Amino acid sequence: MDNSRQLIQYVLSGLSNGAIYALIGFGFAIIYNATGIINFAQGEFVMLGGMLTLFFLVFLNFPLVPSIVLAILISTAVGIAFERLAIRPLKNANPLSLVIITIGASILIRGIAMLVWGKDTHALPAFSGNEPLHIAGATIMPQHLWIFSITVLIIAANKLFFNYSIIGKAMRACAYNSQAASLVGINVKTMVLLSFVISSAIGSMAGIIIAPLTMTSYDVGIMLGLKGFCAVIIGGMSSGLGTVMGGLLLGLLESLGAGYISASYKDAIAFIILLLILFIRPEGLFAKKETERV
């Protein structure tokens, strides 16, 4: 009985971490699909989400919802500024230089966060208390439920946006063939900017909902960003189901590994998976083979 309860516990926390990884991975995929670059500053938006919410909530005593909204708005503004100042001016640079620029931006954002908020680790209060719920013999924190429901909402909204709205379809068209997209009148630069807006907003949301469970500090972005990168690699750089599965798989393996092998290997597991995937199946576990006729 104790064993199975423990297992359920590991699975639950694995899934909730996995949901976060999937959200962060989405951010990577959206920008990659729009621009062909891997935005290694993605993790910093996650950090900004958590730290800004903490800042408004705890230091300025704002209520929870306005704090979250402000945190997302500010992180998104940082995302826009990043695209306008660091990515757009270099329109003809090759993707590798741009990737290096994103690493630079990541260090810069992290540095500024450290100067502003210091190096302390903070706990963000849970959204609806810390009273655990008992479901089917397992204890679940209310925050887990928040994570699951917000993740599902974001994934559903993403799906609706990219499959049914004209702007979402235009972004996909742009990702597939930007020249043909501009020939139908789509402004490619706007679409790139929009991809940064969406990824930074999703990233900061992920950072906000995970912060009550894992604590937050100026440097959480590195690890969370890399885990999200790992999720999207498993998912084959898609902004769809593949990355969700990738994130959940990663979260589960991590949490089971930490539980049954050793907690000190938690991070190592993610990177072993990342390396394995890159060596054996670099196109990802869930990438669909595209049927094409020419």
Next chain:
Amino acid sequence: MLKIKNINTYYGQVHALKNVSLHLLEGEIVTLIGANGAGKTTLLNSLSGIVPSKSGEIIFAGVPISSLAPSRIVKLGISQVPEGRQVFKPLSVEDNLELGAYLHYRTAAGRAEVKKTGDMVYALFPILWERRKQLAGTLSGGEQQMLSIGRALMAKPKLLLLDEPSMGLAPMITQEIFKVIESLSQEKKTTVLLVEQNARAALKMANRGYVLETGKMILEGAAAELLENNDVQRAYLGKDKKEIWER
């Protein structure tokens, strides 16, 4: 309606268009012929703003367009059917057409018109209606070409630029597509600039033609005259060759 005056366009170091001039009158079909690498596609891309020209003037309906962004040029009424079709393969046929009308989604009046334009395109290419839910990547080459033309028409262009619509297609399909182009010009009064390697078919349909060679415009004239022209016959129509490839 369109005037190109002495434009020069470069691809990096390559001087792709050298003092090229061309004009189109309203309602005309004009064809641009020339060998591979002559600069035909470059000319269309300069017109569409994808590869802006370095010097010279392009005036469309009285508006200088040589420094405008591609989306502004589409908005003014120039749509291009690009070389190799370039449909959005991961999206459905319906979505491809919808994106063709992307600029019309900005206004309520435009949105209302989109369905009508869509019906017009489906009437032109009934096969697209049958395949509307399929991904564009699963269509045959001819169907993709029809989709690409349909997508361009969704923007309701006044001037349609077609880049080698017959490339890689069976003669039957080519004929079908050429018929549609002809009917567009006759019924919808769309002006057409047609780039073709299949020079004979293009010249038969067109009112006038231009011949481009290594970035320079070397000949222009009525299509019938060009068909008779000795140089054109030798270089592009395969004079002295049996005409089995051509129905």
